Amino acid sequence: MIAGTATKKIFITGLACLVMSMGSSFAQTTESTFRIARVKYNGGGDWYNDPSSEYNLLKFVKENTQIDVKVTTEEFVEVGSERMFNYPFLFMTGHGNLYLSDFEAKKLREYLTNGGFLYVDDDYGFDRSFRREIKKVFPERELVELPFSHGIYHNHFQFPNGLPKIHEHDGKPPQGFGIFYQNRLVVFYTYESNLADGWADPDVHGDPEPVRRKALEMGANIIVWALTN
Numbered sequence: 001m002i003a004g005t006a007t008k009k010i011f012i013t014g015l016a017c018l019v020m021s022m023g024s025s026f027a028q029t030t031e032s033t034f035r036i037a038r039v040k041y042n043g044g045g046d047w048y049n050d051p052s053s054e055y056n057l058l059k060f061v062k063e064n065t066q067i068d069v070k071v072t073t074e075e076f077v078e079v080g081s082e083r084m085f086n087y088p089f090l091f092m093t094g095h096g097n098l099y100l101s102d103f104e105a106k107k108l109r110e111y112l113t114n115g116g117f118l119y120v121d122d123d124y125g126f127d128r129s130f131r132r133e134i135k136k137v138f139p140e141r142e143l144v145e146l147p148f149s150h151g152i153y154h155n156h157f158q159f160p161n162g163l164p165k166i167h168e169h170d171g172k173p174p175q176g177f178g179i180f181y182q183n184r185l186v187v188f189y190t191y192e193s194n195l196a197d198g199w200a201d202p203d204v205h206g207d208p209e210p211v212r213r214k215a216l217e218m219g220a221n222i223i224v225w226a227l228t229n
Contacts, residue, residue, distance in 0.1 A: 033070035034061075034227065037077045037084070039092040039118075043099030043133075045126060047092070048076075053199040054091065060199075060216040061223055065156065080104035084111045089226050093121040093196050098129040105136035112137070112186040117226035120189045121196040124169050134179070134187065143177040143189060152176070152188065152225040157217035164214035166207065167194040184229065188222060195219055 036054045040047050055073045062069040077083045077090070080103055084090060090111075092098075100108065112118060120130060131143065146152065146162075153159040153176075163174035174193035178185045197205050198215020207215075 033068045034058075034089070034223070035070045035072055035075060035087060036089050036091050036223075037075045037087040039090050040076045040078045041092065041094075041098050041100070041104075042079075043097040043129065045094035045096040045098050045129070046123075047094045049094060049123065050196060050200040050204060052201040052204065053093075053196045056201065057199045057216060057219045057223075061220050064217075064220060065224065067223070067227070080107040084108075084116065085114075088116060089223065090116065090118045091121075091196075092118060092130075093123045093126070095123050095125045096129070098126065098133050100133045100136050102136070105133070109137045113181055116186070118187045119222050119226070120187065121194065122189070122191045123194060123196060124167070127191060130189065134189075138179055138181070138187075141179050141181070143179055143187075146176045146178050146188075150176075151229070152185070152221055153218075154221075155228070156221050156224045159218060159221070163190055163193040163195070164198075164211070164218055165193060166198040166211055166215050167205070169194065185225070188225075 036058060038047065038054060051074055054075070055071060058069050058071045061067055062071055075087075077087065079100065084107070108118070122130065134143070148160060148162045153162055163176050165174050169192050172192040175191045176193075177189040177191065179187040195215045195218055198207055198212050199219055202209070202212065
């Protein structure tokens with residue numbers, strides 16, 4: 001098990017690679033490149049769906065920001081694994097059920113409270129189990145809806161009305177929820193938006209290019225926010 005100070009050092013090193021400069025511009029060091037790891041979880045949900053999503057998002061971020069990005073495919077970590085601490089940004093999605101053991105919940109909390117960031121996208125049917133299981137990680141905290149004025153909607157691309165609507169699902173308005181720890185957003189959860197499907201290859205879901213563009217722009221905002229706050 002990585003001690004708390006060692007874990008924190010990992011994230012100080014990783015997150016120091018990207019700092020806010022002027023406006024939407026970013027300075028960087030050459031110590032490392034940014035990567036995303038998808039979370040592999042138990043419970044039966046298809047954590048692995050749309051594997052092209054991260055590749056396309058990272059490619060978009062590389063082309064549209066000054067973040068030093070490693071464009072990769074199929075990087076994943078098992079929830080609770082020590083390998084989580086190699087990544088400042090984790091991504092979780094799927095349909096169906098999520099289950100976290102007590103050990104997994106404890107390790108995920110350790111990751112998040114020592115500098116890590118988790119982005120979760122409800123790909124439809126994931127909401128109930130995610131809300132239930134995230135309470136194991138932060139039993140003392142609630143998911144709160146972020147106002148449209150929050151910086152995650154404005155730090156690089158502008159979303160004055162909050163999340164874009166990518167897929168209809170139940171026809172509800174899209175919502176972005178967060179969990180804060182010591183005033184830092186550590187979990188961002190998108191509901192009734194389905195950003196990650198908009199990142200996938202165009203022929204997967206057949207989304208129009210302007211819709212895909214909005215999904216990618218919002219994804220870039222989430223990465224920028226995670227790495228600069």
